[in-house]
Amino acid sequence: MDILIIGLTALLGLYMAWNIGANDVANSMADAVGSRSISIRNAVIAAGICEFAGAVLVGAQVTNTVRKGIVDPAMLAAIPGISPQDAAVILVIGMSAALLSAAFWLNLSTIYGMPVSTTHSIVGAVAGFGVVAAGWQAVNWSKMGQIVASWFISPLAGGIMAFLIFNYISKSILGKEQPARAAIRHMPYIVFLMTAVVLLATIYKGLKHVIKNIHWLTDSRALALSLGASLVAAVVSYFLIRAKLQGLEEESLGKQLEAVERVFVPLVIISSCSVAFAHGANDVANSVGPLAAIVHVLKTGTIDMKVPVPLWVLALGGMGIVLGLATYGYRVMMTVGTKITEITPSRGVAADIAATATVLACTRLSLPVSTTHTLVGAILGIGLARGLGGINRRIVTSIFGSWLFTVPAAALMSMFFFMVGKALFFETLHTLIAG
């Protein structure tokens, strides 16, 4: 019978992952699609591959935070007068309630076009169930505070970084007398920065997780390896860019700028893919974190401090995200692709590098951050650097509003689902697990 419960909760996880794919994924490719650097069809394919890879290769680390960091399962077991079986049942019901309410809230917001974060939803939902199940002290408030802080820090960090990168691009390349010649000189640095950020993320964490026991791949070696590879990429890019841009010095300023923007096109595609990768890494936890907890409880009958996340669970989350992208996110992508004409490849690259670096740094610190909001922060940063013609202030306000609103909303919903679920299914689940 365990398999039935696992199957049902897996469906819940899939529903959540589908929502993430439908709601969020298009945003990660927004810069590439918006600057018309890649066709919508190809963007969907690329995003699907990168999200899946990110989810499966890097996803595990954050999974721990959402599942255990917010509500410590040990606190459930420590409730006075509760048997281990009771605690296990409560955890199963609670995590299911959290998944359901987060997914439901997300689905609702997607329909009404409200800009909410998947991460905010699940964190709020888990905390909500924790409060009802085991009281205020069950929720790790310092961890919660850390996460709340990261919502403000990540867009800010993304914004500042994007501001600096775009300022560098505009001062050293776009604003020069001969942008083509300046690009030949300065583009390799940007390629270096971008490759370093992308590679550090992938090698450092991805490979380590997949191929276990690579003892030689220490932190410093990973750093050296990615920096070395970035150096090679920068040198190669120098020759490629020189071949493309040399001899344009006599052309008009406008023509040169056009040619320079074309050089940014492959970069914005690669960097957007890495945003998708980072998004998959960070956000898959939102769907499979609770699922992994349930699976472990059902398999062992006990609540442990640390549980391994099975690869199939990660793969399920990744699949759900891709499914959501293919069935619903596709339409969001179309809107993004036809609406954003403001953004140029050079601006897209600046936003993407900043967002990837921020999201991956936060993932490394085990803080679940919202990719969407980091990217929004990055785009605002470029706007402040006088890089964009106009930014809709109303949307910015509604994003800030949703930060404050989503957590309590998801928490309340999750409390409700938990109490209903406990009243209806507690006995059944109890006999199933105990028996």
Next chain:
Amino acid sequence: MKSLIGDLFGKSPFGPIVEHSKKVHECVELLWPLLEALIQEDYDTIHRLHSKMSRLEHEADLIKHDIRSFISQRYFLPVDRSDLVNFLARQEKIADLAEDFAVVLTLRRTTVHVEIQDLFLCYLNQVFQVSGTLLTAAVEFKNLAETAFGGAEARSILKLIENLGEEEWKTDKMSRKLSRAIYSLEGREDILNILFYEKMVIMLGSIANQAENAGDYLRVMIEKR
């Protein structure tokens, strides 16, 4: 289907501003056939051209209303909102003045004295130069948004605005010369005609003035920050 990132990007006002500049310059260009028709005392053509002018001016107005909605408080803009509004107001004034000029020509059957005909055409031509330079600057200004309002592009447009000032100064000089020629006609020309000449001179001069003012607002937008 709503999309968060898609909605985040407000509309850029810089494209429509160029549209507005073009429309305003079209109004100014219409002054040439108007003045020629006046010299040839072809009053039917003047009436026809006046209605065309009035239509163009209205079209410029529509574009301006459209732009006003872009620069509501709803959007963050890379330039100061009030500078943009002021720039637009100056440009609009140019179209208004051009239309007023056409109206003056329709008011009465004025003839242009043969001694001042060439001077008048020369003067109008100089006003053209000013308006044309402003248009070029506006087009360049749009490109400037591509380079984040800095660097080589900014320097080239500041140079253009400097030229604008120079040309306006030349216009002033020509206006004085033309005025002297007009008043030297005293006694030989109908006094009402002289009054109308003066009206025309002042209007054309104001067009050049407003163009220079508009250019100044462009300069302020570039140099701020």
